[in-house]
Amino acid sequence: MLIGAAIGAKVHNFWAVIILALFSHFLLDRLPHWEYAHKTHLHEKSKKEFSVFALQGMVDFLIGLAIVVWLFWTGPLRWWALVGAIFGMLPDLPMFLLGFTYSLFGRKIKILEKYYWLHHKNHIPRNKNTPGWGVITEILVVLVALWVILG
8 A cells, every 4th residue: 555655656647656556566466465364265264254354454454544644645645645555455355355245145256256366376475475574575665665755
């Protein structure tokens, strides 16, 4: 989300912000990072497991959004930063929708399932996504985003 906001703050072309923020999401998925759905796939979670996952994701999203709003709200770049932040997170929405429809209704939506596997295969392999490296790379990504935003 912060990288998307940084892109929005520096690139003031609507379509370029969208494309770069979306691309950055897939690029950053190649790095070790925190994953809520690490042990099981979203469509394999029970209703209770998915509810916990959804709550964690919502809290994470709201904290990220609050940070972006706090950093940009009084500045002239706030809308650019919000567009970048939202489109930087958007690639995860279809994955969430697949888990939601499966855990609540027991149904998989084919196009969401295909997207899920494409997105999942883009991630760093699980055996290389250790918690230690995930924390280190996420801290570095946040620091780079803040340096771009504030610098």
